[in-house]
Each structure stands twice: as structure tokens, then as C-alpha cells.
Amino acid sequence: MGRRFVxxxxxxxxxxxxxxxxxxPRVAAHARPGQFVIVRASRHGERIPLTICESRPNExxxxxxxxxxxxxxxxxxxxxxxxxLEDVLGPLGTPTEIKGFGTCxxxxxxxxxAIVLPVAKALSEAENHVIAIVGARNAGHLILLEEMAVxxxxxxxxxxxxxAGLHGFVTDALGTLLAERDIDYVFAAGPIPMMQAVAETxxxxxxxxxxxxxxxxxxGTGMCGGCRVTVGSESRFACIDGPEFDAHAxxxxxxxxxxxxxxxxxxxxLGEAKETLGA
Amino acid sequence: MPELTKRERMRMDRTxxxxxxxxxxxxxxxxxxxxxxxxxxxxxxxxxxxxxxxxCVDGCPVGIRIDDFIRHVxxxxxxxxxxxxxxxxxxAGICGRVxxxxxQCEGACVLDKKGRPIAIGHLERFVADQERIxxxxxxxxxxPQTGRKVAVxxxxxxxxxxxxxxxxKGHAVxxxxxxxxxxxxxxxxxxEFRLPKDIVAAEINSLEDRGVxxxxxxxxxxxxxxxxxxxxEDFDAVFIGTGAGLPRFPGIEGEELIGVxxxxxxxxxxxxxxxxxxxxxxxxxxxxxxxxxxxxGGNTAVDGARAALxxxxxxxxxxxxxxxxxxxxxxxxxxxxxxxxxxxxxLVAPTSFNxxxxxxxxxxxxxxxxxxxxxxxxxxxxxxxxxxxxxxxxVAIVAIGNAPNPVLTRSTPDLDTTKWGTIAVDEDxxxxxxxxxxxxxxxxxxxxxxxxxxxxxxxxxxxxxxxxA
Numbered sequence: 001m002g003r004r005f006v007x008x009x010x011x012x013x014x015x016x017x018x019x020x021x022x023x024x025p026r027v028a029a030h031a032r033p034g035q036f037v038i039v040r041a042s043r044h045g046e047r048i049p050l051t052i053c054e055s056r057p058n059e060x061x062x063x064x065x066x067x068x069x070x071x072x073x074x075x076x077x078x079x080x081x082x083x084x085l086e087d088v089l090g091p092l093g094t095p096t097e098i099k100g101f102g103t104c105x106x107x108x109x110x111x112x113x114a115i116v117l118p119v120a121k122a123l124s125e126a127e128n129h130v131i132a133i134v135g136a137r138n139a140g141h142l143i144l145l146e147e148m149a150v151x152x153x154x155x156x157x158x159x160x161x162x163x164a165g166l167h168g169f170v171t172d173a174l175g176t177l178l179a180e181r182d183i184d185y186v187f188a189a190g191p192i193p194m195m196q197a198v199a200e201t202x203x204x205x206x207x208x209x210x211x212x213x214x215x216x217x218x219x220g221t222g223m224c225g226g227c228r229v230t231v232g233s234e235s236r237f238a239c240i241d242g243p244e245f246d247a248h249a250x251x252x253x254x255x256x257x258x259x260x261x262x263x264x265x266x267x268x269x270l271g272e273a274k275e276t277l278g279a
Numbered sequence: 280m281p282e283l284t285k286r287e288r289m290r291m292d293r294t295x296x297x298x299x300x301x302x303x304x305x306x307x308x309x310x311x312x313x314x315x316x317x318x319x320x321x322x323x324x325x326x327x328x329x330x331x332x333x334x335c336v337d338g339c340p341v342g343i344r345i346d347d348f349i350r351h352v353x354x355x356x357x358x359x360x361x362x363x364x365x366x367x368x369x370x371a372g373i374c375g376r377v378x379x380x381x382x383q384c385e386g387a388c389v390l391d392k393k394g395r396p397i398a399i400g401h402l403e404r405f406v407a408d409q410e411r412i413x414x415x416x417x418x419x420x421x422x423p424q425t426g427r428k429v430a431v432x433x434x435x436x437x438x439x440x441x442x443x444x445x446x447x448k449g450h451a452v453x454x455x456x457x458x459x460x461x462x463x464x465x466x467x468x469x470x471e472f473r474l475p476k477d478i479v480a481a482e483i484n485s486l487e488d489r490g491v492x493x494x495x496x497x498x499x500x501x502x503x504x505x506x507x508x509x510x511x512e513d514f515d516a517v518f519i520g521t522g523a524g525l526p527r528f529p530g531i532e533g534e535e536l537i538g539v540x541x542x543x544x545x546x547x548x549x550x551x552x553x554x555x556x557x558x559x560x561x562x563x564x565x566x567x568x569x570x571x572x573x574x575x576g577g578n579t580a581v582d583g584a585r586a587a588l589x590x591x592x593x594x595x596x597x598x599x600x601x602x603x604x605x606x607x608x609x610x611x612x613x614x615x616x617x618x619x620x621x622x623x624x625x626l627v628a629p630t631s632f633n634x635x636x637x638x639x640x641x642x643x644x645x646x647x648x649x650x651x652x653x654x655x656x657x658x659x660x661x662x663x664x665x666x667x668x669x670x671x672x673x674v675a676i677v678a679i680g681n682a683p684n685p686v687l688t689r690s691t692p693d694l695d696t697t698k699w700g701t702i703a704v705d706e707d708x709x710x711x712x713x714x715x716x717x718x719x720x721x722x723x724x725x726x727x728x729x730x731x732x733x734x735x736x737x738x739x740x741x742x743x744x745x746x747x748a
Contacts, residue, residue: 004496030502040459046552046561047459071560087459089496218552218561221457221498222684223467223524224544230535235528240686254535257637261537265562 005085008061014143016068017111018077019053025060027052027090033118034096034212034244037062038220040087041075048072049217049239051115051189052091053144062088065114065143071269092220093243098122101208102184103129105177106152107170107198109190110136113144115212116189121151123187129153131183133173135190139164171197183207188247192259196252203248211247213238215255216262230254285328293395294323296611301618305588308471308555311615312376315398315405317355323398324353330389335399338387340734343367345384345399352402361410364403369443369485370436370733372411372478375404377469377578378730379609411481421490422449427747430455430514432499432687435463436729437520437720439483440736441743442491445518448744452491453514457498460551463522465729467551468543468579470586473612476550500687505694505716516715516743519702520736523681523721529574533632538564538639542575542583542678549586567591570671572642574598574629575678576606577726581613583676584621595621596670600628600647600660628660630667632675643669681726701725709739710746717743 009021027037031052038047048070054063068077076085096119104123108116113134124130130151135158136142142157142164149155156173157165166173171194177183178201188198189212202209215227220239227238230251236242283291297313298304304311315323333346344363351360364371380386380400388396427450431438434456442452460466462479487493497503499521508514526541528534545563548554552561571592573584576599588595597616599606602625606613617623627644634640646666649658683700695703695712702711702718709717719735721727 026497026503044553044558044560046559087496089457089459089498091502092498093501218544218547219458219467221501221524221686223526224547225526225528225541226544228528228535235530235534237525251535254637258535258537260637261564262562269560269562 005088007079007081007083007085010079010081013065014067014111015140016077017143018066020064020066020076020079021061022064022085022088023060024062024088024090027088028055028060028062029057031055031062031091032095033098033122035091035093036220036243037064037088037090038092038217039064039072039076039085039089041072041079042086045075045086046072047087047218047220049092049214049220049243051212053114053117065111067111070266071272074270089220092239094241096122096187096210096244098126100126101128103131103182104185104187105131105133105174105183107133107174107186107188107190108135108148109170109188109194110141111143112188112190112194112212113142113148116187117144117147117151119187119189119212120148123185124151124153128185131156131177133158133170133177135159135170135173135194137161169197170194171201174198174201178202178205178207186210186247188212192252192256195247195250199247199250199252209247210244211250213243213245213250213255214259216259283325288326288328289390289393291322291326293326293398294319294401296398296401298615301615301620304472305619306591308589310475311472312404314408315401317409320352320402320405321355324349324402326390327353327397328389334387334389335384335397338384340383340730341367341737343384343403348406349397349399349402352406357406357409360406364406368733370439370482371403372407372482373436373465373474374730374733375400375402375407376474376478377609377728379728381610383730411478419447422447424451425449425747427451427515428453428513429743429747430499430508430512430517431520432517433457433463433520433522433720433722434461434483434493435520435522435720435732436465437522437722437732437736438463438518439486440733441518441520441719441740442736443486443489444737444740445743446486446489446491448740450744450747454491454493455497455499456493456495458551459495461493461495463520467547468582470546470550470582472585472589473582498686500690505687505691505713509715515747516717518709518736518739518743519687519711519716519718519722520720520732521684521687521722523726524684525682526677527680527682528677529629529679531629531631533634533639536632536634536639537637538634538672538674539632540674540676542573542579542676543681545583545676546579546586549590555590563590564674566674568593569673571595571674571676572598572670572672573676573678575680576601576608577678577680578608578612580676580678581608581616581621583678585612585616585619587674587676588619588621592674593620596672597621597623598627598629598642598644598670599623599625601658602626602649605657626660627668628662629675633669639673639675641669641671642675643667681721683722683725699725707738708742709735710742715746
């Protein structure tokens, strides 16, 4: 059954980052912004969540943007057109709440741009004025800029080293924006410390802020509870209740800690994966 | 064997199931029970008193004609025994291993009063294994096709049983499974040492041979909806057997600590993802020489404890809030677990998980005493004031039950649910509030047993067959 999820297009979009167009008709027919798939690269592979960056129902394909950070994502990054993913399950998760908010800031850190893009696009289509803030370590790590420019009304670029756009973090740009203009809604996706910083930036002004969380998952269907995150005083399952939550209520520290649970194992696997691939 | 008198039969001892020694088995995942030899099976079957009114049959949720199959085993005719069992249960190899016989067929057996009920489960397993190993029976001829299509959602015991029966009636059945492997709780939940996965695979293969189609990686409700199955994919009826897959947590401090697992997650990592095997890319915490506690007293809790033990954990301590008499796990599993070195502490309930730097270090428990019976007739555990203990543990496996998985019900507003979130059904037919849509198993009852799910799947299959007529 593995042959179903064939890679139709593969393109490098950044350092160790590829964009794959994968045949997954059932997923493509239903995917909505904010949803994700669980993927296994190979028969002994682990199940990992990946955000659906785009879906083309007519072609029966979904687009995934994958940064090689662990053994599974390294395997996927080395796949070529004609190869296939062993399993693709989805769409999973609760879609983003899209409505007319007014002026929205869509804040993306690093590969989080792949999560922000479909949401920004949907917000624009719902007649919001959307300002994208796209940040990365340096110019080379900025991805999906053209797509973001097409999907939104304004794009602000930041880099940590100043090699492109504003010199600084996305939160610096967001802070400036909040000081100058009325922003009604903020959406953030990226590294956990970045999302936490976004939440802190908007907290005082009480601007409705949503973060797309990335906890460790296994099944992705609510069955294992491994992806539970603390939101307010409650424990919620990111796979079915999320992955998006009110950023002001999320316990980012606990999430960050939980995501280190298998660091030793991953480091070990990563070494093996690199060795196998001669990387 | 010469004909035995009733008195002679009543004097015979129950034949013990041969097992691997506790020392051997506690460090690997191979099956614990070795199965009866033919001689053992004939001997055990010959103890049957052949009651005029076989009460054992009444004790079986699917009504297997136990007296008939046992007589065939006593006569050495395994083929006929298998034919009798398969009339009512296509999954004898599974049920012979995991049914709670002591509260069903064997609990009803008249010899149970003497503490020596016929080992019906072990005999069922014997027949199924012989049948599978030797491929004894002629495959039944395919039924004439009706041209009607039925979708089965979930490939656990309820779905498989429903699919099996509907195929026998000539309907075209497609089973949709969310995970990448078929079998539901039989593969992600129940460990290899209790139910080898090749047995599950063989019983699923036999359904494929009968024409059942399977599609993995499909989560009905998130994506393809029930309406689409019926309107766009032309299914004439749907059976929902999605199980009780939403783990409960006790709701106490420290649940977010690394090291606190739901039993579902721990067992899925081990059973489904094979995290303990070297070529698996799925991690599981290194349990070697580390203290583990398991919270709960059901089969899942015992499975979690025994799996942790096999990953090298020591000590492994089960914490159950009632006493041994109320413990819902199968007797055989509890005995096996204790033999292997699992410790059980009764009458304690966790009050907090305690950690350092985000990792679990200990669990604080409060002592309990048994009070008045609850609505199910089980004595209610009541906390004893100021009686606390803190138990060192690096990993806590929480096995206190599951709520119904909400994915399908959330996306199907027309599907009526109960106040517990289970799908509301007519008990006799499994009919839901949507015409043509039936449901059964844990998604309608809450967490129960494999055999009750099989029974519900079969009942719904009969109702679906009638609905399609």
C-alpha cells in the first residue's frame, strides 16, 4: 500500500529544506489551513507530524516543506521524484479559525513559514489585511518569500545577522508594528522560544494571538496523549484539540522541556542517519 | 481413550497450560503460554461433563457451541471442532488468548464450583492454532455477491468481526484504519507476549482471503466524512468501530513531566512501533535498571507493567486503588505478572507526580480503604486522611482507562452521543441516529473487552444485513 504516496515534485527551498508535492488524494480533498499529516518515511520509520503547506484537490496532491533535523526528516529530504512515503495520514488537527479579524500579523520563524503561509493566504481570502513578518537566522534560511508576498498585503523580513531585511528578531519587527498600527490578530509559527516571545509581545495589548504548536506525537488521532500541552490550567491534546492554541495561555516552558524527551536517542539516530547517507 | 464415568471425570485435575519459565520470559517479548499439546487437549476435553444444558455457552458473548467443540477435541477431531467454533467466532486464536474466561464460559462451567472449570480458553486456542498451523479446513465457498457496499471504520475487534460476517453474506466490505497497521488495539495495545502479532495477521489475512478490502492511513471524520462515504463513495451502510482511544489522566499535579506516559502511548511505542528493537526509529525511554510505576488494575495496566519489566525496568510496581478482589485484569495475567517480578500495591491512588528539571522523579500516593459499593457494585475506594507515601519512579505509566475518541463524533453532528461521549445505539442492532449507520465496541460501551467488541460487531453485521435486504 506504500506506493500510494508518491513524490511528484521535489525542490530545495533552503538549507537542508525541501518542498515536496506528494500524492495523497484523500488528504488533498479535505485539507484546510492549520492542519497537518502524520508521515512515516519507511517501514521501520517513526511517525512524525508535518504541516500541510498547500493542497491541490484536483491533482490529489499536498505540499510539505521538510527541514532535515532528525533521522526521519533527513530520509525524507533525500527522497526524489518517484520515491514514495510509506504512510501519510490526514488531514489531522482542528483547522485554523479563519474569519474577518481586520488587520492581522502572520509571524513566521525559520521553517515555520511553511505553517504560516496557508493560514496567511486564508486570512487574506477572508478579506483581512495581512502583514507577514518572516524571520530567519540569515538570508539563506529565509524560505517561501515569494509565496508569502503573493498571499499577503505586506511582507516584513528580519534576519538575526542583518544579512537580509531588518537586523533583528521577528518580535522586534512585531513590536514596531504594534507601536505604529492597530493589529487585531496575530498568528505565529516557528521555534518555541520565538512563539513564546511573540506571545509576550502581544500580551499587554491583549491582542488575540494564536500559536501553532509542535509537540512530539505518535498516532496523531488522540489515541496516545503524548502531545499533551498545558493551556491555561488544562491539559490539551495538540493532535485533536490543536495544534493551534491561544498563545497567551500556552505553557511554552513545559512544551520546550517535553520536546527534549528523546534528545539522546535522536542525537544517536541522527549520527546513524548521516552515516548511512554519507552526509 | 476409554469412556470415562462422570465420577472419574469430576476427579480429574484441570490440565495446566505449559508456560515459559518466569526467568526466561521476563526479558523478551515472545509468547508466555506455549499452548496445549494434542494429548493435553484431549485429556482436558475429556473432563467435560457434557451437561444437558451447557451453561458455558450462555457465558460466551458470541454463543460458541462450546460443548460441541469440546466433544470433537476429546474425539481427536480438530477439524470438526474448528468448524463449530468458526460458525460463531472467526477470531478463536485471539479470543482463546485474551478473553476473560473466568468471568464468562469458564466462570459458568459447573466444574468452576470445584475450582477446576474446563480450560475452555486454552482449548479454543489449541483448536485455532492447530487449524492455522496445519490449514486443516477447506475454505468456505464464497457467498454470492449482493452488490451492496459496506464501509467499516476501524480495524479493531468490532470492525473485523463485522467485516467477516458481512463478507460471508456476500456484501462488498472495505475496512478503513487510521494507523499504518491493521488490528486496532490487538496490535497497538496488547503486547506480543500475550497475543503474538502473527496470529492477529493470520486472522486478518483470512478475512482478506474472503474478499474484505482494507485501507490503512484513513481517519474517517478528519478528512473523509461519513456523508462522503455514503454519498460519494456509494457505501450503502457504515459500521463504526473506532474504539475508546482517548487516554484518561488522573488530573493531578505534574502530568506534563517527561516520564509520565499514558499506557496507550507506552504500549504503542513498544507494540506497534517496536521501539525496543534496534532497527526501529521510534524512541522509548531507556528503562534499564530504572524504577517504574503503573497506575491502574486492568489488563492494560498489567500489559504496561510486564512490557516495562521486559525493557529492563526494576522495580516495576503496579498501584491499584482497590484491593486484589476488585482488580479487573485477567487472573492468568496477574499471576504471570507476579511470577515475573511485578509488584502490586493495593489501595493506593496517586496524588501528584514529582519531578526535577522537567523529568519525573517520584509519585506521591494516598492510601485508600474500601467503602460502600458504587453503581457497578464494586467497593468504592475512599482516601485515608494524611496517609501518603512517595515512591521513587523515573517512569509512570497511566492505565486508568480511555474516553471515547471524539474525532468522528465531532465531525458528524447528526450522530447522537450519550452524556459519556459514546455513540448512542440501539442495543440489539447497533443502529445509530443516522439511517444506515451502525456502531459497536468500545465506541458505544466505553472501554470493555475484545470479545464484547466482537459480539457487538457481529450483532451489527446481522442488523446491517437485514437493513440491506
